[in-house]
Amino acid sequence: xxxxxARFYEFNVHLPPDADSLTRFALExxxxxxxxxxxxxSKTDRLDNIPQDFSIYSAVEVSGKPSKLRDEVKRYRAGRxxxxxxxxxxxxxxxxxxxxGLDILLQPAKFNHVLAKAAYDxxxxxxxxxxxxIRLRGEARVRELRTMRANLKFARKYEVAMILTCSPNSSYDxxxxxxxxxxxxxxxxTEVEAVRAMSAVPLDILRRKSPDYIQEGVEVI
Amino acid sequence: xxxIPTLRDKKRYIAFEVTSEQIITRSELSEEIxxxxxxxxxxxxxxxxNAGLVSFERGYGILRCAREKTTQxxxxxxxxxxxxxxxASILVLGISGTIKGAMEKFIQQPPNKDS
Numbered sequence: 001x002x003x004x005x006a007r008f009y010e011f012n013v014h015l016p017p018d019a020d021s022l023t024r025f026a027l028e029x030x031x032x033x034x035x036x037x038x039x040x041x042s043k044t045d046r047l048d049n050i051p052q053d054f055s056i057y058s059a060v061e062v063s064g065k066p067s068k069l070r071d072e073v074k075r076y077r078a079g080r081x082x083x084x085x086x087x088x089x090x091x092x093x094x095x096x097x098x099x100x101g102l103d104i105l106l107q108p109a110k111f112n113h114v115l116a117k118a119a120y121d122x123x124x125x126x127x128x129x130x131x132x133x134i135r136l137r138g139e140a141r142v143r144e145l146r147t148m149r150a151n152l153k154f155a156r157k158y159e160v161a162m163i164l165t166c167s168p169n170s171s172y173d174x175x176x177x178x179x180x181x182x183x184x185x186x187x188x189x190t191e192v193e194a195v196r197a198m199s200a201v202p203l204d205i206l207r208r209k210s211p212d213y214i215q216e217g218v219e220v221i
Numbered sequence: 222x223x224x225i226p227t228l229r230d231k232k233r234y235i236a237f238e239v240t241s242e243q244i245i246t247r248s249e250l251s252e253e254i255x256x257x258x259x260x261x262x263x264x265x266x267x268x269x270x271n272a273g274l275v276s277f278e279r280g281y282g283i284l285r286c287a288r289e290k291t292t293q294x295x296x297x298x299x300x301x302x303x304x305x306x307x308x309a310s311i312l313v314l315g316i317s318g319t320i321k322g323a324m325e326k327f328i329q330q331p332p333n334k335d336s
Contacts, residue, residue, distance in 0.1 A: 172241075173310070183296050183300075
């Protein structure tokens with residue numbers, strides 16, 4: 001049995017808001033070996049022509065001032081959407097990891113051990129954006145790789161959950177799980193960690209979003 | 222020139238599929254792969270990986286690389302996002318030890334994902 005016999009999820013998909021591109025993207029994602037995606041800031045009620053055995057979840061990207069972040073998260077929390085914050089300056093990252101309802105903090109550039117501990121305590125998942133390796137070249141890519149290598153070190157030390165995404169804007173930005181794992185290998189992530197970051201961790205987030213879930217260790221059976 | 226088997230470079234052949242907005246030629250793809258490999262791993266890395274486009278027809282291609290460097294070659298292929306200015310993406314179908322194997326297994330009969 002191969003390491004890659006798992007169900008893979010891509011949790012950071014930005015698409016133009018028409019049903020046609022969603023259908024095309026879903027077909028392509030299934031062909032690439034994914035079992036589900038989460039669409040950012042987009043309506044997921046018109047779900048026709050979606051391939052079988054493929055699920056589409058909705059996600060919200062929260063942003064704005066660090067002081068407003070908590071209110072924003074509270075507002076969306078009841079809606080069972082996956083909440084994603086894009087890493088910003090240190091103040092923003094601090095606010096993000098200290099907000100218990102937030103699910104993913106994507107690619108924070110200035111991360112440290114204090115933030116890592118807080119992320120673990122509030123079960124905020126640390127996101128790694130493999131899309132930046134795909135799209136950037138030269139010095140910018142070196143900088144992103146360095147950020148990711150540093151974040152990986154903190155995540156390992158403080159056991160923060162990691163999630164790996166390609167952040168696709170169209171079906172051309174999508175990469176298969178094996179390719180994503182190879183890209184993650186460029187900054188030191190092992191294959192096992194990469195597979196976990198694309199299958200087990202997303203599934204865990206979905207479990208926490210299910211209506212039966214109350215808090216860690218308590219759920220309706 | 223042929224050499225004795227133990228001294229041959231050990232290779233792997235990566236079968237892949239290109240999805241692009243435009244029709245691309247073999248030489249364009251070959252150039253882009255070399256660019257991607259050298260920008261990602263530098264001149265020394267590119268030499269160790271020993272990447273070379275073996276064949277490319279109708280969107281399906283085979284890339285040669287060193288046996289120990291398949292992961293790096295995959296990463297280099299994944300880093301290609303534009304071909305001749307048009308958006309593109311490459312999906313690896315499989316890896317084989319021979320060109321014939323890569324052809325027969327992955328390109329002539331693309332593997333059925335469900336089985």
